[in-house]
Amino acid sequence: MSSTLEIQEVCKSFTKGTEVLSSASLTLRENEIGVLIGPSGSGKSTLLRSIAGLEIPDSGSISIAGKCVNDARTYLEPSDRQVGFLFQDFALFPHLTVEQNIRFGLHGVDKRVASDRVQKYMQLCSISELKSRYPHQISGGQQQRVALARALATEPVMLLLDEPFSNVDENLKAQIRTDMVELIRASKTTALIVVHDIEDAYAIADKISVLIEGRVAQSASPEELYSSPASSGVASVTGEVNLLSAKASSFGFTCAIGELDQPHDLEAGQGATLVIRPEDLNLEKEGDWTVEEMRYSGIGYLVKCINNLERVSVFVSAAELPAVNDRVGFKVHRMHWIVND
Amino acid sequence: MAVLNATLDVVMSESTFNSVLVVFLSCLFASIFGISSAWIVTFSNIPFKKWIQWLLIMPLAIPPYVMAYVSKGFFDPFGTLDQWTGIHLDISNIVVLSLLISLVLYPYVYTPLRASLAQQSASLIEAAKIAGYRSQWKMMRLILPMHRTALVGGLLLVGLESLNEYGAPAYFGVKTYTTEIIRYWDPMNLQYSVSHALVALIFVGLLLYLESRTRLKSHTSDKLGRKVQDMEASMKSSLGFAVCITLLAIAFAAPVLQMLFWSGKNLGLFFESSFLMTTGYTFMLALSSGLILLLTSVLLSYFIYMFKNYSLAKLSFIANLGYAIPGAIIGIGVLIPIAWLNESTDILLTGTAGLLIGAYCMRYQSVAFNTVEGTLKKIPVSQLEASLSLGRSRIGSLRSVILPQMKPALMGALLLVFVDITKELPLTMLFQRFNQETLAVKAFIMMDTDGAFYKASVPSLAIVFLGVLSIIALRYLDSKDE
Numbered sequence: 001m002s003s004t005l006e007i008q009e010v011c012k013s014f015t016k017g018t019e020v021l022s023s024a025s026l027t028l029r030e031n032e033i034g035v036l037i038g039p040s041g042s043g044k045s046t047l048l049r050s051i052a053g054l055e056i057p058d059s060g061s062i063s064i065a066g067k068c069v070n071d072a073r074t075y076l077e078p079s080d081r082q083v084g085f086l087f088q089d090f091a092l093f094p095h096l097t098v099e100q101n102i103r104f105g106l107h108g109v110d111k112r113v114a115s116d117r118v119q120k121y122m123q124l125c126s127i128s129e130l131k132s133r134y135p136h137q138i139s140g141g142q143q144q145r146v147a148l149a150r151a152l153a154t155e156p157v158m159l160l161l162d163e164p165f166s167n168v169d170e171n172l173k174a175q176i177r178t179d180m181v182e183l184i185r186a187s188k189t190t191a192l193i194v195v196h197d198i199e200d201a202y203a204i205a206d207k208i209s210v211l212i213e214g215r216v217a218q219s220a221s222p223e224e225l226y227s228s229p230a231s232s233g234v235a236s237v238t239g240e241v242n243l244l245s246a247k248a249s250s251f252g253f254t255c256a257i258g259e260l261d262q263p264h265d266l267e268a269g270q271g272a273t274l275v276i277r278p279e280d281l282n283l284e285k286e287g288d289w290t291v292e293e294m295r296y297s298g299i300g301y302l303v304k305c306i307n308n309l310e311r312v313s314v315f316v317s318a319a320e321l322p323a324v325n326d327r328v329g330f331k332v333h334r335m336h337w338i339v340n341d
Numbered sequence: 342m343a344v345l346n347a348t349l350d351v352v353m354s355e356s357t358f359n360s361v362l363v364v365f366l367s368c369l370f371a372s373i374f375g376i377s378s379a380w381i382v383t384f385s386n387i388p389f390k391k392w393i394q395w396l397l398i399m400p401l402a403i404p405p406y407v408m409a410y411v412s413k414g415f416f417d418p419f420g421t422l423d424q425w426t427g428i429h430l431d432i433s434n435i436v437v438l439s440l441l442i443s444l445v446l447y448p449y450v451y452t453p454l455r456a457s458l459a460q461q462s463a464s465l466i467e468a469a470k471i472a473g474y475r476s477q478w479k480m481m482r483l484i485l486p487m488h489r490t491a492l493v494g495g496l497l498l499v500g501l502e503s504l505n506e507y508g509a510p511a512y513f514g515v516k517t518y519t520t521e522i523i524r525y526w527d528p529m530n531l532q533y534s535v536s537h538a539l540v541a542l543i544f545v546g547l548l549l550y551l552e553s554r555t556r557l558k559s560h561t562s563d564k565l566g567r568k569v570q571d572m573e574a575s576m577k578s579s580l581g582f583a584v585c586i587t588l589l590a591i592a593f594a595a596p597v598l599q600m601l602f603w604s605g606k607n608l609g610l611f612f613e614s615s616f617l618m619t620t621g622y623t624f625m626l627a628l629s630s631g632l633i634l635l636l637t638s639v640l641l642s643y644f645i646y647m648f649k650n651y652s653l654a655k656l657s658f659i660a661n662l663g664y665a666i667p668g669a670i671i672g673i674g675v676l677i678p679i680a681w682l683n684e685s686t687d688i689l690l691t692g693t694a695g696l697l698i699g700a701y702c703m704r705y706q707s708v709a710f711n712t713v714e715g716t717l718k719k720i721p722v723s724q725l726e727a728s729l730s731l732g733r734s735r736i737g738s739l740r741s742v743i744l745p746q747m748k749p750a751l752m753g754a755l756l757l758v759f760v761d762i763t764k765e766l767p768l769t770m771l772f773q774r775f776n777q778e779t780l781a782v783k784a785f786i787m788m789d790t791d792g793a794f795y796k797a798s799v800p801s802l803a804i805v806f807l808g809v810l811s812i813i814a815l816r817y818l819d820s821k822d823e
Contacts, residue, residue: 052726053729053730054729079733080732083730084730084731085730087723087726087727088723091723091724093724093728095745095746104733105732107732107733150727150731154731
């Protein structure tokens with residue numbers, strides 16, 4: 001499959017001299033749903049807006065469907081890029097009805113074709129019965145579907161969505177998330193979605209790109225990202241994790257937990273960071289660690305333990321729950337390591 | 342050199358003394374009226390509060406020169422008071438002049454101060470009450486300094502407007518910078534006109550500087566929590582009610598009734614062709630200036646909106662200075678390049694409608710621009726971006742997305758400028774075409790003409806009526822906005 005989006009080494013700094021994007025690169029294949037995630041201020045929205053032409057990068061190049069839309073010599077206006085953009089605030093035009101909003105992007109398209117298109121996407125997004133309402137007369141969830149229908153109706157080469165779940169009710173989020181991904185897949189559109197919640201990313205992405213300090217630190221499938229983060233920065237945005245500094249030895253690693261058996265190809269004495277998920281540890285009844293606090297999370301408990309300022313979180317079931325201040329140890333049954341620079 | 346000498350003379354002249362005194366006294370009186378009325382409607386529970394709250398803005402519809410005219414007609418020999426009681430008073434002095442100006446300009450203080458007080462954190466008031474602040478006076482001394490920015494901003498407008506005022510001081514025979522600029526407005530004496538304008542400009546600069554110095558750098562208003570406007574005003578105040586009603590009666594009801602009474606005897610004038618011509622000409626001037634201003638404001642603010650362009654924002658600041666500078670000084674500013682053009686091209690440009698429209702546009706650019714920009718700022722940029730990403734051009738987006746959402750504000754801006762121009766006097770006096778008068782000029786000339794005194798109430802009333810209409814319309818637009 002050909003790549004729909006190709007971003008190469010895009011840099012952007014705003015007037016104050018702070019670099020928001022520093023050499024960010026990213027590719028997306030046709031019909032792929034990509035997710036951009038990263039700490040706030042990492043440049044997610046700026047990158048998304050640069051693709052749409054709403055920001056102009058200082059350097060680097062962006063191609064959409066094989067056509068260069070932005071490089072040192074080219075800048076294509078947003079209106080000529082054939083991308084659909086779903087804004088965080090939906091940006092529905094308040095003076096137009098739902099139907100007129102969806103028709104807005106079909107300016108210049110043959111009237112009958114435009115009408116068919118509007119019907120099709122209103123049906124797809126199940127908003128046909130709202131067609132003569134105004135944006136302020138419909139709910140937030142409905143507004144979002146109208147905005148999506150409006151963006152899809154122009155049948156863009158790709159769809160860009162800026163934090164689509166930040167303005168939706170927490171109770172409805174899972175449903176809206178599923179619906180939206182189904183709609184995007186049904187319309188066979190490549191999409192890049194900015195989210196700030198890793199749960200959302202895991203639920204919808206074919207490919208997750210982690211943006212840290214203006215650079216794409218890793219692009220990978222959700223499974224790969226979770227099991228093998230490329231850096232501790234990436235690991236820290238992929239959910240609850242223990243990052244322990246360690247030294248390689250002939251049999252494995254030495255770290256705060258103790259000596260861990262683990263085959264590796266590092267030289268003895270080389271520094272590394274161990275990435276251990278709370279569910280990949282078991283609690284042992286004896287050890288040098290003290291139970292500091294416990295947090296109930298529905299399926300079980302997240303237990304935080306401390307030893308000499310080092311902290312480790314472990315996931316336990318109600319049956320094996322210790323008490324605060326109990327002395328405990330750990331047994332690690334799965335880990336990933338990152339070689340220190 | 343001649344101009345410099347003349348300028349130094351002006352600094353030490355009677356017009357300096359009078360101008361400073363008029364500005365000072367007008368500000369003083371306006372702050373008494375403005376602060377007390379804003380305080381009362383915010384903190385006490387008076388009957389018809391909702392109505393009084395916005396009726397208190399109404400005096401702004403009466404231009405100061407109309408106020409001066411009505412007062413003279415009331416207190417002068419053979420005036421209304423004389424007919425009732427046989428007593429007449431000479432009110433043509435600088436203190437009464439300032440009082441009359443402040444009676445119609447105090448809403449400039451009242452409006453921003455009331456808005457600011459309504460946003461005051463309620464817990465602060467409650468904390469003060471718990472700490473034992475019982476008297477209104479003590480409370481005022483605690484609270485008012487926190488609203489200095491609104492207060493001083495309003496006072497600046499009063500100061501600039503009273504400095505700009507031509508009709509009222511001219512009518513009372515008080516020499517100020519503005520009256521002198523217009524008095525010397527002829528080729529022989531132009532240097533005196535220019536030197537008065539120069540000194541007045543320095544005075545304006547001083548006022549602007551004072552305002553910027555007293556403005557609070559930051560104000561700690563907590564966004565959360567209850568505001569004064571959510572508080573139940575507990576204190577019943579019949580004294581407060583009496584103060585507001587008296588103020589409204591003196592500053593609005595009485596002059597309007599008096600003019601209605603006078604014009605009732607001159608109803609025929611409304612249908613005279615000369616009056617209709619004047620009205621038509623005024624409408625033409627005000628409407629064409631208004632439309633030009635609307636266009637320039639929309640384009641300028643749209644550029645700033647689109648590109649968040651700082652240097653353009655600076656440009657708008659320069660364009661906006663127009664309102665701070667009295668009309669008569671703008672007149673000089675327009676005249677000098679034109680006079681130079683006249684010399685070199687020998688085309689007589691002075692005294693054309695086009696020139697007058699140009700001068701109006703310079704002076705009222707900020708009124709239109711601020712209204713337009715204020716509304717445009719509230720439209721999220723994502724609206725424009727959505728339109729662009731849906732394939733529309735920037736001009737297409739302006740037409741189909743931005744302008745339709747700004748309709749009320751555009752109407753409001755047009756209305757504001759329209760009314761301001763209808764009652765404008767000094768600039769119009771400078772650039773009016775021979776034998777073609779606006780309503781304001783006609784009213785002003787008739788006031789001063791024997792035998793036409795009472796007839797002057799007809800054009801005056803027309804101006805006031807337009808002003809009232811604009812306040813009601815803006816109030817309506819405002820409530821729709823909410």
